[in-house]
Amino acid sequence: MTNIKERAKELNGKIIEWRRHIHRNPETGFETPMTEAFIVERLREMGIEEILEGVGKHGVTALIKGERPGKVLGMRADIDALPVKEETGLSFASVNGRMHACGHDAHVAILLGTAKMLAENRKDLPGSVKLIFQPSEENSEGAPAMISDGVLENPSMDAIIGLHTGNLWEGPSTGMVGYRYGVLMAATDWFTVTFEGKGGHGATPHLTVDPVAMACQAYIAIQTIVSRETSPLNSAVITVGSINGGSAPNVIGPSCTISGTIRSLDAGTRAMLSERLKTVCKGIAQSMRGRAEVQLITGAPPLNNDSEITDKLREAAASIVGEEAVTEIAEPTMGGEDMAFFLEKVPGCFFFLPSMPGEGEVFPHHHPKFDLDESVLWIGSAVMAHFAMTWQ
Ligand SMILES: [Zn+2]
Ligand SMILES: [Zn+2]
Known part of the structure; x- marks a missing residue:
């Protein structure tokens, strides 16, 4: 040899x-x-x-x-x-x-x-x-x-x-x-959430259902899935990498979309993070009179x-x-x-x-x-x- x-x-x-x-x-x-x-x-x-x-x-x-x-x-x-x-x-x-x-x-x-x-x-x-x-x-x-x-x-x-x-x-x-x-290395999953409301004039928010407001609430709330629901000794990440909504300063648009990635090191945490993300986004949208369409894409384990x-x-x-x-x-x-x-x-x-x-x-x-x-x-x-x- x-x-x-x-x-x-x-x-x-x-x-x-x-x-x-x-x-x-x-x-x-x-x-x-x-x-x-x-x-x-x-x-x-x-x-x-x-x-x-x-x-x-x-x-x-x-x-x-x-x-x-x-x-x-x-x-x-x-x-x-x-x-x-x-x-x-x-x-x-x-x-x-x-x-x-x-x-x-x-x-x-x-x-x-x-x-x-x-x-x-x-x-x-x-x-x-x-x-x-x-x-x-x-x-x-x-x-x-x-x-x-x-x-x-x-x-x-x-x-x-x-x-x-x-x-x-x-x-x-x-x-x-x-x-x-x-x-x-971590499991790598992806999500896209579309918040849907009712568009209208920026001066009369009470006549609209504002999807940007829903996305902002959801952005904060989904971080608590990591900080409040995952063991501090377990590693997990939810990153919102993009937020897209609205077209002009005085217009409330009909929808707002957020997308991001979810990382975890074991199967149990992985399943929990996706499930909770879905529930939290849908719940926030509903509580604000709108709805959320949640799309989860499973990547590598x-x-x-x-x-x-x-x-x-x-x-x-x-x-x-x-x-x-x-x-x-x-x-x-x-x-x-x-x-x-x-x-x-x-x-x-x-x-x-x-x-x-x-x-x-x-x-x-x-x-x-x-x-x-x-x-x-x-x-x-x-x-x-x-x-x-x-x-x-
Ligand atoms: Zn590479
Ligand atoms: Zn690479």
Whole structure:
């Protein structure tokens, strides 16, 4: 067996080249045909034969069969970008008005690096590795779409791993690997509430039923679902991200719409928050002589890491970067990740590869100036490849 760590370092130039190509040509949501074609070409070059295109519209799966007997391991990378106009000024900046502002370009390149090493080491690879390149992570729709296209079958997976790079977590710094047992990321749900009343003149509010007033009351009241009805030791978020109502200073409009996101770390809290939001909004509207239409959209569940797989991931990471550079992430994040849909069905581990740029200001994910440190991408490839060689 080749030395995975040394081979991954050698491959980093290639990994960076792949990342830059994808970075220059970002695609969003399910509309990722160029990225799909690029991935398929690279996998074919590596001599990987069992490639399936068009899974979850423009996702790709591929199976690398080891020559030793064993179980099936899944590895997932998300491949979608964002509708953000890039302002990094990088030589390989986006050319089409969209942007890889979350690092998913690096995720694709890292998994291609892993695939290359595994294809080179088929003789020593136990079982099989199923590569999953998934579109549409940013709106939590890609994983369910791939699942309904059969990604969990033929063959079914015994474990699954994946990573996020960038600067999402506090604690670990560039060159380290962060992991966490149990819940790592929040359930992500969405709501839109339309308050309906009766429009009229701003000078005669008593002749109208004011939907803006209802929305204002509801805005305050729904915060008490977190502050008064959720245990202070439990984490929950309800954010109202938009309020839209009215058209002129002296007009009371007929409706006002609020929308936002709900985050929670367990199923019970998750169900309670949605249910109470609905009841509170409807109740406030009714008490103010109007009505509320509540639309709830269910996103990704909480992301839960399996203890046994996480143990093995931690060991694989330590053998690549050393024990001292592997660290437990102290707290879950209220950010969401649709890898959670896979982890609901298959035990596994989603881990973190920090890659903050060494110089200049560090911009957050989804920012037009977001960038990452490419020099550590090989670590992601090496940890995943080493895990595949040693986990069973
Ligand atoms: Zn993102
Ligand atoms: Zn992301």
